[in-house]
Amino acid sequence: MQNNNPNNTSYNNHCCHTHIQGHDNKVKSQKSCISLVPIFNHLENHQMEEIIKVIKSVSYKKGEIIYRAGDQSDSLYIVSSGKIKIYRLSESGKEQLLHILLPGDFTGELALFRESVHESFAEAMEDTSICMITRSDLQKFLEKYPSIALKILSELSGRLDAIEKQTTSFATNSVEKRIADFLVECTKNQEMEFTLPMSQKDLASYLGTTPETISRKLSSLEDEGYIKQLPRRRIRILDLDGLIQNY
């Protein structure tokens, strides 16, 4: 229960992360995968070993689909290295980006704990390797080590909070405000200068607008002196307080 440390089991902030995973990607063992995720890394070494025995490691190339809405599933997926985008399609066929998973994040919980089919799509944004643990294996460990269940509960409540916040933002804020919020969010773990974590096209999909509007709003924020756009998707925040207050 406890655990009020937001870093502990939280989703990585999708925004503007430093690419921790380095050139030693291929060196990474399955062990690192388990020790990486907050839901398992509090366990004793021998307990982790036990889990490592049953996990399966799979690699995906950039652009490959890991699962689709409607796919049967019985595994939890943990990102070991790389970057995965999770999105939904509305009935009209429009894509909406829900989140970007970074190393240590997991997905597949819906299929695990409720339905047996996915409701969303998962696609590798770059070459990515993931660890999989099957439903029945996970269930064994949940019963054996109830602390894992508590970690997952904490993680899911956190996601619930995050997405409720996002829904409220969609329902009550202008596109301009949502973009400003996103930029402010990007400065949370980082410096005042950072690389946008995704293309403007994806950002548009994430914020529920169009690439044209993203481009225009970024330009107008630049005109007003709040930010400076640099090459290679880099952005420098010039007036953070102004950004926060005026939008």
Next chain:
Amino acid sequence: MQNNNPNNTSYNNHCCHTHIQGHDNKVKSQKSCISLVPIFNHLENHQMEEIIKVIKSVSYKKGEIIYRAGDQSDSLYIVSSGKIKIYRLSESGKEQLLHILLPGDFTGELALFRESVHESFAEAMEDTSICMITRSDLQKFLEKYPSIALKILSELSGRLDAIEKQTTSFATNSVEKRIADFLVECTKNQEMEFTLPMSQKDLASYLGTTPETISRKLSSLEDEGYIKQLPRRRIRILDLDGLIQNY
């Protein structure tokens, strides 16, 4: 794990429920409160008894606030009878209705499993009684009966799914489509004629629009022959397939 029955641990559909809770509200014991909720009602009788010993029952009058954003919390709240609305305020002060809890639903999980303060508001929409179980008591039971954790995991994943769907709807659909979807959803458990589960003002807040727009769109749906508006917030669906297909 198992449990693919969507009815089992799902949020009550907010929409258009029959008021099951009758004139015998006051007769309801704390026992009914526990046996009512999917997260506990699979337990043996003697296990439920154990839980009943530690729960606290509280009543609220219509309009009373059960908790506010920022409030400290260490309890899980289970609705025993009545109706509670959960909403958030955006920074700009706009209210967004997130869901309506009916008997058997619970809330407070965020404060329980993660932060210690609420991010949303809970307000009694009518005279309501709830059962509370404290964090430390709940934790004991989670360890003693891991199946409870699995039920809660299932419930939370289901909510995650529902709210992701809602977010996608905000991001990709017109207001008209969202209203049409809502009406279609209302017919899921009910007849083709039902009472709107909330005022148009609240519905507007729930769907991220204004009361004026709700009123106009309902009128235009009526003009086009899809629905008929009746007194006392009742609606009759005349052409369900049309509603589904044309929006």
Next chain:
DNA sequence: CGCTGTCTTGAAGCGTTTCAACACAAGTGG
């Protein structure tokens, strides 16, 4: 180097909001 996808910019159009005024219903107190 050239191709393909991403970003930019303009102009027109549309859906939704906003404000205001009024009708109507529900709840309260004399």
Next chain:
DNA sequence: CCACTTGTGTTGAAACGCTTCAAGACAGCG
């Protein structure tokens, strides 16, 4: 029980924010 008050729903007209379409500039990748 009616009059009064308060809140909810309706309707119109104007304004606004965002999308759409189209065309061109630019960057990244094979």
